[in-house]
Amino acid sequence: MTLLERFKAYLSSQFKLVPPGREAAELREEMLGNLMSHAMELKAEGIPDDEVYTRCIEALGDYTEAINALRGKPLQVVRDPKFQRSVLLLVTFSLLCVTAYILMGILGKLWAVGAYTIFPAMAIAMYVFATASVLKRNIRFRKHYTTDLILITYGAILLTALFFVLWLACKVSPAVAWVSFVYIPVWALLSVIFTTMFFRRRKVWLIIWIALVMMTSVAVFLTAAAVTGMWHPLWIIVVVGALACGFASVFALNAKIDKKAKEDEFDK
Amino acid sequence: MAGSGDILRGHTETIILRILQEGDSYGYEIAKDIIDGGEGVIDVKDATIYTAFRRMEEEGLLTTYWGDGVGGARRRYYKITEKGKQVYAAKLEEWKLVSRILTKLIVGGNR
Numbered sequence: 558m559t560l561l562e563r564f565k566a567y568l569s570s571q572f573k574l575v576p577p578g579r580e581a582a583e584l585r586e587e588m589l590g591n592l593m594s595h596a597m598e599l600k601a602e603g604i605p606d607d608e609v610y611t612r613c614i615e616a617l618g619d620y621t622e623a624i625n626a627l628r629g630k631p632l633q634v635v636r637d638p639k640f641q642r643s644v645l646l647l648v649t650f651s652l653l654c655v656t657a658y659i660l661m662g663i664l665g666k667l668w669a670v671g672a673y674t675i676f677p678a679m680a681i682a683m684y685v686f687a688t689a690s691v692l693k694r695n696i697r698f699r700k701h702y703t704t705d706l707i708l709i710t711y712g713a714i715l716l717t718a719l720f721f722v723l724w725l726a727c728k729v730s731p732a733v734a735w736v737s738f739v740y741i742p743v744w745a746l747l748s749v750i751f752t753t754m755f756f757r758r759r760k761v762w763l764i765i766w767i768a769l770v771m772m773t774s775v776a777v778f779l780t781a782a783a784v785t786g787m788w789h790p791l792w793i794i795v796v797v798g799a800l801a802c803g804f805a806s807v808f809a810l811n812a813k814i815d816k817k818a819k820e821d822e823f824d825k
Numbered sequence: 826m827a828g829s830g831d832i833l834r835g836h837t838e839t840i841i842l843r844i845l846q847e848g849d850s851y852g853y854e855i856a857k858d859i860i861d862g863g864e865g866v867i868d869v870k871d872a873t874i875y876t877a878f879r880r881m882e883e884e885g886l887l888t889t890y891w892g893d894g895v896g897g898a899r900r901r902y903y904k905i906t907e908k909g910k911q912v913y914a915a916k917l918e919e920w921k922l923v924s925r926i927l928t929k930l931i932v933g934g935n936r
Contacts, residue, residue, distance in 0.1 A: 561897050584875075586891075586899060591853035591871050593896035616856070618870020623879070 560600075563610055564592045571624060581627045584620075592617065643690075647683065654679040688714065705745075705752040712744035736783045743776045763809050767802045774798025833859075833867060837877045838886075839920065842913035845887060845905040852878070852901065878903060886912055 558566070568585050575581045592613045599609040654675050661671035716737045723734035750765050778794040785791070833840075844855050852874050859869045881887050886909035894900040905913070 564898075583901070587852060587875070587901040588871070589898040590851065590894045590900040593894060593898040594851070594853045594900065597895045616853075616871060618872030620872045620875065623872065623875060 560596050560606055560610060561589075561593060564589055564596070564613070567614060571620065575624060575627045578627070584623060584627065588617065588620065650683070651679065705748045708748035708752065709745045712748060713741050716741050716744065733783050736780050739776060739779045743772050746772045763806065766805065770798050770802050770805070771795075774801075833869065833873075836920075837869075837873065838881055839913065839916040841874065841877055841881065841903075842886065842905060842909055842916070845903055846910060846913055849902045849904045851892075851903065855903075881909070884912075885909075 568588055572581060572585055595613045595616055596609050599612060600606075604612075658671045658675045661675070662668040720734050720737040723729040723737060724731050746768055750769060753765060774795050774797065778791055781794070782788045782791045840859060841855060844850055844858050850858070852871050856869050856871050856874050859867060859874075863869075878887070878889075882889065885906060887903050887905050889901055889903050891899050892902045
């Protein structure tokens with residue numbers, strides 16, 4: 558590992574419990590800048606990397622107080638003006654919805670209709686606003702497209718929204734629109750594959766491809782069957798997927814055995 | 826001899842303001858200036874400087890900006906403000922007075 562990578566790993570361990578935020582990111586970057594400045598001076602004197610690393614970390618000192626201050630104690634969060642403004646906005650919006658409901662009831666005698674429309678709309682609006690707000694604050698962080706759990710959550714939100722769009726806006730029957738929920742585990746699998754292939758060190762290709770083929774065949778079967786109503790004989794798609802995985806496994810394992818045999822031959 | 830922490834206590838901000846008065850600088854460079862100027866007696870860590878920076882920034886004594894660094898990392902530079910210069914001037918006068926009085930009391934020779 559280069560010194561830069563070692564320092565970054567060290568800082569990651571120091572900031573493990575700190576929630577992401579601008580101030581934390583800036584402190585990390587400042588500490589990294591100081592570490593690298595010191596390191597370059599020591600390297601210019603011909604000091605080996607391991608000693609440079611140790612001396613730089615020692616010279617950094619104890620940042621515990623500064624890092625703890627960034628962990629956002631609950632009282633500090635409550636005192637934050639942004640948090641207070643958000644709460645005020647939430648309360649104002651809720652009061653407006655309740656007022657609208659009462660007016661609908663008193664003026665139009667539409668108590669039941671009001672309850673079924675205003676309060677669900679209020680809940681959906683709050684949920685959308687909260688999600689958009691969290692996304693806006695955090696989407697620029699690399700972890701939001703390199704962490705499988707976060708990608709899975711976004712997928713689940715999008716596919717749930719897709720169900721409602723298909724059902725309510727596109728007038729698709731719920732019996733067909735529900736297929737969008739089936740794609741949530743497919744999305745989950747694709748997210749795991751994506752992050753494993755590009756952002757994780759250890760890759761297990763055979764398992765990834767088997768899982769991909771199986772989930773794709775199941776998704777294709779469910780979609781085609783839901784649209785056409787032909788559950789039989791479309792189930793054969795899943796069987797074909799399983800057979801393809803079986804053959805791929807046999808060929809891959811055969812190749813691995815051959816490779817091992819050649820290595821053993823070479824070692825003799 | 827008193828530890829370097831005791832020697833520096835209460836004066837870290839004044840020292841930083843003096844260094845910044847001479848030109849913008851960054852955390853490691855300032856720590857190095859203090860250690861070099863301390864003739865081997867004073868040792869200061871980056872964290873101490875950082876804590877002082879945050880306090881002084883909140884009080885409006887300095888501002889910061891990001892500049893080029895080395896080895897693939899940026900540096901955060903600090904710049905003294907007009908208020909910082911005024912505070913430094915006041916602290917310098919205070920130090921001269923205290924230094925004169927303490928020298929008289931510790932070294933003696935007035936009788």
